[in-house]
Amino acid sequence: MEALLLSLRLALSVSAILLVIGMPLAYWLAYSKWRGKFLLESVVALPLVLPPTVLGFYLLVAMGPRGPLGRMWYALFGHGLAFTFSGLVLASVLYSFPFAIQPLVAAFEGVDRKLIEASALLGAGRFRTFQRVILPLSVPGVVTAMVLSFAHTVGEFGVVLMVGGNLPGVTRTVSIDVYDHVQSMEFAQANRMAFLLLAISFAFLSVVYAVNRRVGRRVWASWVAR
Amino acid sequence: MGSEINPGNLSVRVRKQHRDSNDSDFVLDLTLEVSAGITILFGPSGAGKSTLLDCIAGLVRPDAGRISVGDDVLVDSESGVHLAPQKRRLAYVFQELALFPHKTGEENVGYGLTNLPRKERNGRVEEILAAFHVEQLRKRKPSEMSGGEKRRVALARSLVTSPRVLLLDEPLTGLDTGLKAGIIDDLRAWNAAYKIPILYVTHSRDEVDALGEHVIAMHHGRVVGAGTANEILDAPRLKGLAQAVGFENLLWGTVVELRKPDGVMRVRGERSLCELEVPLGDAAPGSRVCIAVRAGDILLATKQPSALSARNIMEGQIVSLEQRGTMVIARVNCGMVFIVHVTPGAARTLELCVERKVWLVLKTHSCHLVAA
Numbered sequence: 001m002e003a004l005l006l007s008l009r010l011a012l013s014v015s016a017i018l019l020v021i022g023m024p025l026a027y028w029l030a031y032s033k034w035r036g037k038f039l040l041e042s043v044v045a046l047p048l049v050l051p052p053t054v055l056g057f058y059l060l061v062a063m064g065p066r067g068p069l070g071r072m073w074y075a076l077f078g079h080g081l082a083f084t085f086s087g088l089v090l091a092s093v094l095y096s097f098p099f100a101i102q103p104l105v106a107a108f109e110g111v112d113r114k115l116i117e118a119s120a121l122l123g124a125g126r127f128r129t130f131q132r133v134i135l136p137l138s139v140p141g142v143v144t145a146m147v148l149s150f151a152h153t154v155g156e157f158g159v160v161l162m163v164g165g166n167l168p169g170v171t172r173t174v175s176i177d178v179y180d181h182v183q184s185m186e187f188a189q190a191n192r193m194a195f196l197l198l199a200i201s202f203a204f205l206s207v208v209y210a211v212n213r214r215v216g217r218r219v220w221a222s223w224v225a226r
Numbered sequence: 227m228g229s230e231i232n233p234g235n236l237s238v239r240v241r242k243q244h245r246d247s248n249d250s251d252f253v254l255d256l257t258l259e260v261s262a263g264i265t266i267l268f269g270p271s272g273a274g275k276s277t278l279l280d281c282i283a284g285l286v287r288p289d290a291g292r293i294s295v296g297d298d299v300l301v302d303s304e305s306g307v308h309l310a311p312q313k314r315r316l317a318y319v320f321q322e323l324a325l326f327p328h329k330t331g332e333e334n335v336g337y338g339l340t341n342l343p344r345k346e347r348n349g350r351v352e353e354i355l356a357a358f359h360v361e362q363l364r365k366r367k368p369s370e371m372s373g374g375e376k377r378r379v380a381l382a383r384s385l386v387t388s389p390r391v392l393l394l395d396e397p398l399t400g401l402d403t404g405l406k407a408g409i410i411d412d413l414r415a416w417n418a419a420y421k422i423p424i425l426y427v428t429h430s431r432d433e434v435d436a437l438g439e440h441v442i443a444m445h446h447g448r449v450v451g452a453g454t455a456n457e458i459l460d461a462p463r464l465k466g467l468a469q470a471v472g473f474e475n476l477l478w479g480t481v482v483e484l485r486k487p488d489g490v491m492r493v494r495g496e497r498s499l500c501e502l503e504v505p506l507g508d509a510a511p512g513s514r515v516c517i518a519v520r521a522g523d524i525l526l527a528t529k530q531p532s533a534l535s536a537r538n539i540m541e542g543q544i545v546s547l548e549q550r551g552t553m554v555i556a557r558v559n560c561g562m563v564f565i566v567h568v569t570p571g572a573a574r575t576l577e578l579c580v581e582r583k584v585w586l587v588l589k590t591h592s593c594h595l596v597a598a
Contacts, residue, residue, distance in 0.1 A: 117285055118324035120311040122338035122387060132337075136328050 002169050003177035004196060010085070010173060011153040014092045018100035018149045019142075021093075026104030027130065048098050056162025059091045063163060088164045088171050095159045099148040107141020108134055143212045147205065154201065234296025236260040236391045236423045240281050240288040244274055244447060254278060254288075254447040260391070260423040264414070264437050267427045268458065269444035275427040278444075279393045282425070283318045284311035295390045317384035318393040323376055331355070331363035331371070331379050338387040354386040358412050374405040381409070385416060392417075392424040403432060410436055434459060473518035473594065474565040477502070481509050490537075490590055493517060498561030502588065503537040507595035516596040521567040525587035526556065528576050538588035540564075544580050547573070554578070558586055 029041060047055055062069040063081040069090075073081040081087040111134050119129040135142070157175040164171030166180060174197050181190035242254040254274040267275050280286035282293055284300065287308055293301040295316075300309050325334050332351055339347040355361045358378040368376055377397055384392065398406045417424060426437060434441060434455050441458045443451040451458055479493040482501070489506045493515060502517060509515050531539055542560030549555075554573040556566045564586055568578070578584070 112322075112324065114320055114322050114324040115326060117283075117311065118318075118320065118326075119337070121283060121314075121316065121318045122383070123312050123315070124337070124340075125312055128340070133326060 003172050003174050003193065004200075006085075006169065006172065007154050007174040007197070010088060010092060011150045013089050014096055014153045015100075015146050015150045017089070017093050018096060019146060022097075022100040022104050022145060026101050026108055027134075029101070029105045030108035044101050045098050047095050052095065052156065052158025053162060055095060056091065056159040059087075059094065059159070060163045063087050063090075082163060083165045083167060083171060085170055088160060088173075091159050091163045092153045092156060095156055096149040096152045099152045100145045103141045103145040103148060104138070107138035107144075110141070111137050140212055143208060147208050151201065151205070154197070234298075234390070235262075236282070236425070237294050238278070238282060238291070240278065240291035240293065240301075242277060242281060242286065242288045242291075244277050252447040254281070256444070256447070256449045258442065258449065260425055262421040262423055263417070264424045264426055264439065266434055266437055266441040266455070267425055267444060268429065268434055268441050269450075270429060273444040274447040275429075275444055276395055277447075279318065279395055279425065279427060282391070283316055283393055284309060284314050298390075315387070315389055316391045316393060317387065317389035319377075319380050319384050319395065319397045321396040321399060323380040323397075325368040325376055325380055325383070327368050330365050330367055331360065332365070334368070334379055335383045335386055337383060350386055354382045357416055358382045358409075374401055374409065377401070377409060378412070381413065385420075388420070389422065391422055394424065394426045396428055396430075397426075398433060399428075399430065406433065407436060431459065474521035474567075475517075475519040475524075476596070477517045477519065477562055477564075479515060479517060481511050481513050481515055484511060495562040500540055500561035502593055503590050504593035504595060505591060509595070518594040518596050519564070519588065519592055521555070521565045523588070523592035524564060524566045526558070526566050526568055526572075526576070526578075527585045527587060528578075528582070530585055531587055534587060536587045536589045538586075538590065538593070540586045540588075542584060542586060544578060544582050544584055547578060547580060549573075558584060560586060 025044075029037065029044070059069075060082060061067050063073070064070045065074070065080055065082075070081050073079075073086075081090070115133055115137070116129055119133045124132065154173075155175065156173075157179070160171065160173055160176055161179075164173070164176070166172050166176050172180075174193055178190050178194050178197075181187070181193065236259070238256070238258040238260070240254060240256065244252050244254050252274060254277050256278070258278075267278070269275055277286060281288045281291075281301070288301060288303065290303040291301060292299065292303070295314075299307055300314050301307060326337065329337070332355070335354060336347055336351045339350060342350070352361075355364065358381055360375060360378045360382060363371055363375055363379060368379070371379065381397070398409060401409075413424075426433075428434060437455075439454065441451075441453060441455050442449055443458050477495060479495045479502070481491055482494045483492040484506065485491060486506065490503050491506050491509070492501050493504055494501050504517055507515070525536070530541070540560040542558045542564070545557040545559050545563065547554060547556050549570060552570065554568050554570055556568060556573075556578065558564045558566055566586065568576075
């Protein structure tokens with residue numbers, strides 16, 4: 001149970017952080033006319049192609065007591081970053097980055113350019129246009145981004161193993177827990193945990209998709225627009 | 227209210243290299259002065275009309291030029307002024323209308339008034355909805371409105387902000403004539419009080435007829451004529467313009483003879499022996515000219531006509547026949563190929579078919595001289 005709660009806490013934190021930093025970045029990627037944009041797009045997509053162990057390895061080195069992140073963290077908080085929950089959140093944010101950014105960029109790009117121009121011509125600045133036109137029309141994309149980053153974080157294994165290790169209540173997430181039980185031939189416990197995660201994931205996704213499809217669009221849109 | 231507002235003329239001088247995917251490369255290069263009232267900007271598609279409106283609205287940055295409303299400078303390439311669209315206080319209704327699909331009629335109309343206190347905003351929204359007869363659309367989303375209703379809401383949304391200039395890019399395309407007339411009447415009534423310059427882009431002839439006190443003709447990025455609707459529509463001096471106003475036939479030829487006493491001249495078709503008598507124009511013998519003829523102005527006969535006042539009678543052969551709606555389009559080769567419109571009834575009675583020998587009859591004054 002401890003592992004399950006930890007996984008959910010981690011996934012929620014990561015989704016929330018990605019929502020906050022993902023919006024402005026996705027907005028920029030969708031609308032910037034800068035020629036070097038493809039460079040940033042490539043960086044954002046890197047976690048899609050890198051094996052989790054490679055990403056995890058670099059993060060572990062960076063977070064270690066001699067790494068730049070690790071030293072900075074030590075200076076700020078008086079303890080290291082590797083093998084902590086914060087370190088896990090940071091690693092997961094990077095690992096799930098493309099899963100949040102790409103649906104957001106696609107949603108923003110999908111908003112009819114003429115609507116954005118019409119908003120500007122009616123006197124709205126960029127922020128107001130974003131808040132009152134782009135965002136309400138991108139609600140399905142925002143929901144997709146959140147669901148994907150949540151699900152991807154719950155399901156991650158390699159990165160957690162590299163930077164988090166296996167500390168109960170701190171970094172021992174469901175995927176690690178199941179792996180650990182299987183390693184110790186405790187199939188009953190592994191099965192219980194695996195099934196629980198399967199059931200919760202399915203229920204969660206069903207609710208989100210159902211809401212997003214039907215009532216969702218209208219309710220969410222008016223809620224965001226206010 | 228508002229009758230005291232006198233926003234001043236719109237002055238435009240722009241240069242803009244225009245490029246787009248469908249090979250219409252041209253340089254927009256023109257000077258315009260638009261005063262209060264409706265001015266039609268007329269020209270074939272690809273003439274640069276929309277690009278011009280985009281420059282005025284601030285959606286496109288001209289390469290050089292100056293745009294001002296009254297004393298207020300919106301664009302001045304020399305001093306580097308280029309106001310953002312949201313700072314220009316102009317209204318622009320796109321052909322696509324661009325109503326916000328997630329907002330109701332009244333939310334769409336109130337969008338530009340967010341800074342006003344709620345009570346004043348609601349009052350202005352009510353007023354403009356009534357002026358354009360769309361009070362019943364207050365709670366409806368654009369997806370629940372008809373084409374004509376959407377246009378009225380789009381106009382109301384733009385005008386409720388008391389803009390200094392109104393730009394309209396083919397706002398009534400696709401509506402039937404009755405609906406168009408109703409909307410035009412409401413627009414005129416609104417502008418009788420506010421008296422702002424309205425620049426109305428169209429390539430539709432009946433809109434020009436309905437609106438055209440003042441028409442500016444554009445072709446290939448330049449102003450090629452200005453005047454009343456009749457002056458512009460009936461004397462096209464440019465090939466592109468002729469196509470736009472519905473001259474299906476554009477025939478190139480050489481002037482062979484001037485008959486000044488009769489007020490006519492003879493033109494021989496290029497690479498053919500076919501000759502046409504056309505009204506005397508500003509052309510010397512031997513010069514190359516283009517003659518524009520409407521397909522509906524040509525008569526078609528299956529026997530050689532005689533004793534007619536029409537001066538141009540040509541023998542030819544039908545190359546193709548195509549029925550489109552209530553119209554049959556015949557292509558007839560008389561040395562030059564003419565496009566002729568006949569009714570389906572006439573096509574049946576005359577037993578028109580491909581390869582049939584026919585005669586075309588053309589009045590001299592149905593031939594319009596177009597500068598080469």
